[in-house]
Amino acid sequence: MNRKAIVQRSRRGMNNSNILLMITIGLFIVMYTAGSIVYADKGFDHLQTFLNILINNAGLICVACGMTCVLLTGGIDISVGALIGMVCMFMAVGIEFWGLSSPVLMILILLIGITFGLVQGLCVGYLNIQPFIVTMAGMFFARGMTAVISTQQVTIKSDEFFVMLANLKFFIPFEIGAYVNSKGRLMVPFFRLPVIIALCVLVAVFLILRYTRFGRSLYAVGGNQQSAALMGLDVKKTRMKAYMLSSFLCAIGGICYVLNTMAGTASQAAGLEMDAISSAVIGGTLLTGGVGNVIGSFFGVLINGTISSLVKTHGKLISSWSNVVTAILLCVFIVLQAVFTKLKENRKR
Template identity: 50%
Template structure:
């Protein structure tokens, strides 16, 4: 019976998971007196990053297809502003506002996907234009922050789902842990994307196109259509992620979600997605998001460090994993 060899992609995923485990366990030990070891602290990683997780799923798909999308932060800001403006200034029903938010994401995905797939324009240039357009449209709607006071929307945002796990207070009272609906939606999206990428023709086509576009064409795959579908799905997830992001902030303003595109890209890369395409897993991206969330939690719990250390640490990890990917690729090539 032959033993299955562990490939370099699996090694990268194992390193990512190990890094998350080490960071979180270190936090539990160092900040035990500040409640870092409580179940709620772990669940807060999902609560705070539900929107990012959904957006990072879309980013992973386009990166596997050898593309990139740096417009997702601006799309998120635009979605939040549209939601806030429509509900507060125009009295739009919350359900209609959400449909509008998803439509914005799909529109961005459709236009950008068409330009990249059928007009063969570089993804970076197209999505850079999308980034400026999205941020510009956000400021045109309003330069002031709009707080959402819609009762239906706030009910969604504040609804807690209590779990049978939790912790005890100093007086011995059991405090159950909880999550919000945003977490449930994000987990459902994660599971669906994992299944789509692993078991469907579309998922296999994305990997094939990202791995070698010429070979994919020779296999009879419609490369242009696959790229368009990848960006269309990415746009939809950006719209949905923007909605989840808005449920956390309950407001819309111009500077919202600034740098979110880099968080999504770094989460995908740290999770094992290659910038050159053809390699990556949504499951790995999950741990990339959790690592980003853990860094934020550690720095917030520590209390004296600037929030900019989150960006500094994340950029250092991004460089580390890019170098690691390059080393593994070089070793594989020379075997």
């Protein structure tokens, strides 16, 4: 096969994931536009609504980035929701009961995240246990630990620095998208600190996946473990690092999350793993590994956010509708992936 053919082949291979990404972006635009038209009277078309989706899902964006990295290696990490719950509880109890200062706690949380990921990564990478079983045990461990730390709802209010961080507002310059509300006050759209953290994480992970050796080896390992090993890549180490990265980003996501909620409860972020996985899958990351990128996951998160925001704006629907719709979307995209994979196999023959 000459070089041109190889390039063409790889382009054709990329096409499927590009189609999925295009579908995702299209779906988001259609959904958001439809929401803006239907709920224009409830203010869905304001810029602030979009920024609110970003603010509410800042933690999820971080988690989805980590999840994408794990999915790229062909694994899965379902411990993320429980880990976020644990991190939030740790933060809240640390400030309120143990009297630690918030910067120290944040560093501790990041260390906890890395250690948690290290243990999971060792089990998956070096002991070769199924990722699902390992991270499921991790999920129950973290949930249980949350209850061990405290079973009550702890609200953060005594740490001034933390409260200041949580209340920081960044107004959009030049009053773009500003509107006058019913009381006659000018509302300038704003976003909060978690959004900045999340966008930094997004850009960083995008660059890592695209330009670093580690990022490229994630793709290689996910594409085919054996050929990656034959190429001289340390497959075990790469897989371990993926889980470490996921748990680390999850810890950052947890900080974003607790900045939003300002509280720790035992059942916090329940089902977040589902949102993260569905965001990544909707964004075109193949569950079999090797294909995907974080931009898709970002749009996946936006779609998830739009769905729950639409359900909330409607006002009369039960909140579990958003779970059902997300699950249906996830199902559709998983089936689409399966069909694409089958088509690809057929073409090879």
